Amino acid sequence: MAVSVDEVADAMYDLVAEYQGKKKFKASDLTKAMIEKFGGEVDKKFCKLAIRQLMDSGRCVYTYFGGSFIEVPHEEGAAGGS
Amino acid sequence: MALERRTDIGPPDYKQFLPPIIKENYGKWKYHEELRPGVMVHVGESGDKLFTVRAGSPRLMGTKGIRRFADLAEKYCGGYMRFTSRHNAEFLLTEEANIDPLIADLAEVGHPVGGIGNAISSIVHTQGWVHCHSAATDASGVVKAVMDDLHEYFDGTTEVPGKLRIALACCLNMCGAVHCSDIAILGVHRRPPKIQHENMKKMCEIPNVVASCPTAAIRPAEVDGHPSVEIDEDLCMFCANCFSVCPALPMADALNDGISIWVGGKVSNARSEPTFSKLAIPFIENNPPRWPEVTEAVRKIVEVWVDGARKYERMGEFIERIGWPRFFELTGIEFEKEHIDDYKYAGLSFKRSAQIRQ
Amino acid sequence: MADSQRSTPLLDELKEGPWPSFVTQIEEMADEGKESCGQLLELLERSYNEKIGHWKHGGIVGVMGYGGGVIGRYSDVQDEYPAIAHFHTIRVNQPQGWFYTSDSLRTICDIWDRHGSGLTNMHGSTGDIILLGTTTDELEPTFAELTQNDFDLGGSGSDMRTPSCCVGPARCEWACYDTLALTQELTMHWQDELHRPAFPYKFKIKNSGCANDCVASIARADLSIIGTWRDQIRIDQDEVRACAENGMNIERDICGNCPTKCIEWDGNEMTIDDSNCVKCMHCINAMPKALRPGTDTGACILLGAKAPIVEGAQLSSVIVPFMKIEEPYDELKDLIERIWDFWGEHGKNRERVGELMQRVGLGNFLEEIEVEPVPQMVAYPRDNPYVFYEEYYEEDDEEDDEE
Numbered sequence: 001m002a003v004s005v006d007e008v009a010d011a012m013y014d015l016v017a018e019y020q021g022k023k024k025f026k027a028s029d030l031t032k033a034m035i036e037k038f039g040g041e042v043d044k045k046f047c048k049l050a051i052r053q054l055m056d057s058g059r060c061v062y063t064y065f066g067g068s069f070i071e072v073p074h075e076e077g078a079a080g081g082s
Numbered sequence: 083m084a085l086e087r088r089t090d091i092g093p094p095d096y097k098q099f100l101p102p103i104i105k106e107n108y109g110k111w112k113y114h115e116e117l118r119p120g121v122m123v124h125v126g127e128s129g130d131k132l133f134t135v136r137a138g139s140p141r142l143m144g145t146k147g148i149r150r151f152a153d154l155a156e157k158y159c160g161g162y163m164r165f166t167s168r169h170n171a172e173f174l175l176t177e178e179a180n181i182d183p184l185i186a187d188l189a190e191v192g193h194p195v196g197g198i199g200n201a202i203s204s205i206v207h208t209q210g211w212v213h214c215h216s217a218a219t220d221a222s223g224v225v226k227a228v229m230d231d232l233h234e235y236f237d238g239t240t241e242v243p244g245k246l247r248i249a250l251a252c253c254l255n256m257c258g259a260v261h262c263s264d265i266a267i268l269g270v271h272r273r274p275p276k277i278q279h280e281n282m283k284k285m286c287e288i289p290n291v292v293a294s295c296p297t298a299a300i301r302p303a304e305v306d307g308h309p310s311v312e313i314d315e316d317l318c319m320f321c322a323n324c325f326s327v328c329p330a331l332p333m334a335d336a337l338n339d340g341i342s343i344w345v346g347g348k349v350s351n352a353r354s355e356p357t358f359s360k361l362a363i364p365f366i367e368n369n370p371p372r373w374p375e376v377t378e379a380v381r382k383i384v385e386v387w388v389d390g391a392r393k394y395e396r397m398g399e400f401i402e403r404i405g406w407p408r409f410f411e412l413t414g415i416e417f418e419k420e421h422i423d424d425y426k427y428a429g430l431s432f433k434r435s436a437q438i439r440q
Numbered sequence: 441m442a443d444s445q446r447s448t449p450l451l452d453e454l455k456e457g458p459w460p461s462f463v464t465q466i467e468e469m470a471d472e473g474k475e476s477c478g479q480l481l482e483l484l485e486r487s488y489n490e491k492i493g494h495w496k497h498g499g500i501v502g503v504m505g506y507g508g509g510v511i512g513r514y515s516d517v518q519d520e521y522p523a524i525a526h527f528h529t530i531r532v533n534q535p536q537g538w539f540y541t542s543d544s545l546r547t548i549c550d551i552w553d554r555h556g557s558g559l560t561n562m563h564g565s566t567g568d569i570i571l572l573g574t575t576t577d578e579l580e581p582t583f584a585e586l587t588q589n590d591f592d593l594g595g596s597g598s599d600m601r602t603p604s605c606c607v608g609p610a611r612c613e614w615a616c617y618d619t620l621a622l623t624q625e626l627t628m629h630w631q632d633e634l635h636r637p638a639f640p641y642k643f644k645i646k647n648s649g650c651a652n653d654c655v656a657s658i659a660r661a662d663l664s665i666i667g668t669w670r671d672q673i674r675i676d677q678d679e680v681r682a683c684a685e686n687g688m689n690i691e692r693d694i695c696g697n698c699p700t701k702c703i704e705w706d707g708n709e710m711t712i713d714d715s716n717c718v719k720c721m722h723c724i725n726a727m728p729k730a731l732r733p734g735t736d737t738g739a740c741i742l743l744g745a746k747a748p749i750v751e752g753a754q755l756s757s758v759i760v761p762f763m764k765i766e767e768p769y770d771e772l773k774d775l776i777e778r779i780w781d782f783w784g785e786h787g788k789n790r791e792r793v794g795e796l797m798q799r800v801g802l803g804n805f806l807e808e809i810e811v812e813p814v815p816q817m818v819a820y821p822r823d824n825p826y827v828f829y830e831e832y833y834e835e836d837d838e839e840d841d842e843e
Contacts, residue, residue, distance in 0.1 A: 062507025
């Protein structure tokens, strides 16, 4: 495949960062967006590798609010005082 | 030097934790017998005998308590033990002579033996006020109070007709999936969420919140200049799904939270098919530390079953045989509007025949 | 009381009575010097007075790279109880069948004494070892020590949750397949699905060796794998007669309780019409020395159970009436991946697979996962005539199936 895992991970990061605070993405949302963006060059398995790369790099974290999402790390709302 | 970071290794291989007698008889057990309450023997095709002693546990255990279990496993069981799906501890012995001293040592450290076969086993339960953000009641405290009261049915002091499985969940999320239990104790909220309009924007995604409501009671709205939501309270059935996706919609309310009791469910396929528990008591106020109204209600239901059920008959099978009107009569529970389902498929629960015990 | 500052009169009442007390367990740890446990007791006492909980759900904390296994938890009165301001839960994948050695239990205790409150649940509802209460800073060090000792985290969030199983062939003569081996294999095979949430919502797998379903899979697991057999119940007639001699009322308690009335007893010999037996386990449960499951064993695969949230509770329903469960389990794994593919593609956020089955219809769902409909999947065929036929003929349609 012409496109690399790193490139897809970067594209995923850009998408998450752009919409941070406006829209939350699930892993499957990112996968669908990448398949749309890169066409036949990526598939679900490839996107899975890219997500793992993205998460292991620490640029994004998984969050959970009634469902799991991928976000740019930010301060935990509940961590503060009362 | 930092150790290499390991991930995705999975659980340790269970085979290393199996006692030698189990390794030798793995898949080759022939039959088992209950020797006395809380004690059974499994006999292999080989003739080998494995004795199991089942002890009740509070589930919430400190490491000190776990170390006591480890010590007993070492003293009597070659260091091997297991836990059951209902949080009991099981000690696996090859020496029959060790059973009595083990039971005596367990009693010494406060763990009763029982819960096997036709008996009441430990109560599967959730975190409650000890650790949960959405609890409508405590879990461990109610369980302790109920088991203190029903202890005689756990340790075999009083015989029961069949198995009786109790479970407790502290809200409708049902982390303990209590909905198929002979008796389910379920924490319930009864007040719609109190909307924190000023937090809504920063803590929650409004479209997600709106979509989360199974009855479409939540609509986007601007309140006091804040983008927020409004709730049609008549449509709220207190599921707290909105709170799960949005912490700015707290449900917990000391005046309105409490406990409901459900009966007649089971998961086993033996005789009758698995089935949901049905509503017995819609609401009992929280009354810590011992929830006397709950323990009394549970005991009454248990006693009605013990008195009336035939051998092997589970709560639901017993009620099916005598009919629900008789169940309400025998337990003295008042039948109210809340007992009649009004959600999806409600009609399926209506009585659609003239077969009535007049 | 060791800590003279602490006053918990309501909780103290729960130290009395015959059932082992969780209060005593927490107090012991407080007395060992765990400040968090002392403050937990005080906060719980407050909840007992106020009749309300004091915890907030966190959504971000975890260990690097994983999206499951850690549940963020914060007190809503942090200033008053600083030692439990952060009190996160760690889910640790249990050994199959919940078997331990004393050494392995002590290893877990040592790690948790060093890094957390020392409180646990043995075990959580899904099956994991629950380590109850630590701070954000301790998450990575706890994880590092756990993995150095061959333990890994379980699931949470929208992922495959930690699969669990009954005691199976390790100590049960009724196990119709090796529940421990299957559970270990599925857990290892899908580590990525367990640790990196990629599903619409949670997906639980529970494996029971027979229809007694000791892990409640039919009620509590999206995928319920329940052992069964398709040949004859093995009968030891001498043992049957021994039961009768020992006072068992076989006619009433065994034949009378059989759901399909397929058992006969003439006072000397028991006969079973196995073609009409539904493998419910009652007769075998009642006469474990006399009756045993057959030897052509496998499992019934059911799908879709869940608790009420969001659209109402469901029990799992049959999608494969019988499947051999043997290594390498490819048929089962392929089926599960087809289910995940369709659900992953079409499931909405927080929609369990059972809810998707309801929304699209079981018939359509089966088509999507490439499973043929069979009568074993329904209690009875539909009794409503509103059928969604997908195609119809026009007057001038040509016959085109002449190939």
